[in-house]
Amino acid sequence: MAVSCDKKNGIELRIHENPDGLSTDLAEYIAALSEASVKERGAFAIALSGRSLISLMRKLSEAPFNKTVEWARWHIFLADERVVAKSHVDSNYKLLKDTLLAKVPNVPSHVHSINDMVTAEQAAEEYEFVIRQHVKTRVIDVCEINDCPKFDLILLGMGQDGHIASLFPNHSALDEKELWVTFITDSPKPPPERITFSLPVINSASKVAVVVTGGSKAEAAHLAIDDIGPECPVLPARMVRPTEGKLVWFLDQEAASKLDDVKFKE
Ligand SMILES: O=C1O[C@H](COP(=O)(O)O)[C@@H](O)[C@H](O)[C@H]1O
Numbered sequence: 001m002a003v004s005c006d007k008k009n010g011i012e013l014r015i016h017e018n019p020d021g022l023s024t025d026l027a028e029y030i031a032a033l034s035e036a037s038v039k040e041r042g043a044f045a046i047a048l049s050g051r052s053l054i055s056l057m058r059k060l061s062e063a064p065f066n067k068t069v070e071w072a073r074w075h076i077f078l079a080d081e082r083v084v085a086k087s088h089v090d091s092n093y094k095l096l097k098d099t100l101l102a103k104v105p106n107v108p109s110h111v112h113s114i115n116d117m118v119t120a121e122q123a124a125e126e127y128e129f130v131i132r133q134h135v136k137t138r139v140i141d142v143c144e145i146n147d148c149p150k151f152d153l154i155l156l157g158m159g160q161d162g163h164i165a166s167l168f169p170n171h172s173a174l175d176e177k178e179l180w181v182t183f184i185t186d187s188p189k190p191p192p193e194r195i196t197f198s199l200p201v202i203n204s205a206s207k208v209a210v211v212v213t214g215g216s217k218a219e220a221a222h223l224a225i226d227d228i229g230p231e232c233p234v235l236p237a238r239m240v241r242p243t244e245g246k247l248v249w250f251l252d253q254e255a256a257s258k259l260d261d262v263k264f265k266e
Pocket residue numbers: 049050051052053080081082092156157158159160163164165166189
């Protein structure tokens with residue numbers, strides 16, 4: 001149960017007392033969207049980032065979700081990935097596999113990791129090709145405004161600097177308008193080589209959820225969500241504004257501590 005549920009600038013805020021409560025709410029939210037997509041389209045196309053987000057998804061591997069979710073209908077993509085071996089500790093795929101996928105009855109051929117044997121540029125190109133094949137067969141829906149893939153859900157974490165996926169502040173990858181998947185070789189946070197969904201793909205999703213915990217991210221959350229005025233720095237997380245879809249932020253109280261006008265329920 002969220003300690004506060006608000007709507008601000010068209011963004012739904014689900015604020016929790018602690019990461020554990022957030023984790024349960026997140027699992028319920030994802031399970032409900034999965035059920036709705038499977039009912040409507042016969043598939044659930046989900047893309048997700050790595051690191052703390054994946055740990056916060058851990059409740060999905062527990063009862064009742066491990067049994068009630070239609071895992072076989074899930075088609076799982078990575079919204080960003082580090083160009084390292086799949087067995088490397090920095091791999092988002094490895095973290096996802098170890099934390100969640102190894103514990104639920106998903107279909108391995110529906111889980112799309114990157115080719116880790118090629119350059120970042122090639123890996124991004126190949127990953128976009130895979131997504132295009134899935135859009136063709138409508139496993140992933142299409143956004144009619146711009147022909148971008150329309151994922152049922154994109155889940156993102158946010159770094160302290162306000163980066164989302166592997167789109168970092170002041171990086172030219174933020175301006176990518178044509179490619180669905182782009183690459184960087186100079187990530188300010190190691191490892192340097194990464195692939196990432198571009199903003200048009202993120203903003204074409206049916207639902208986007210940003211999941212953030214901890215006081216170290218409170219300032220970035222404030223800058224991404226609140227009305228800041230013209231002095232607001234260019235923050236990737238603030239550029240997440242789905243064109244037609246819905247945007248939800250899951251925060252714990254620490255991450256929400258600098259948001260303007262948020263009242264916590266007792
Ligand atoms: O490097 C990355 O960082 C972000 C944020 O990570 P977090 O552990 O601070 O939540 C993550 O969302 C992204 O996938 C990852 O590649």
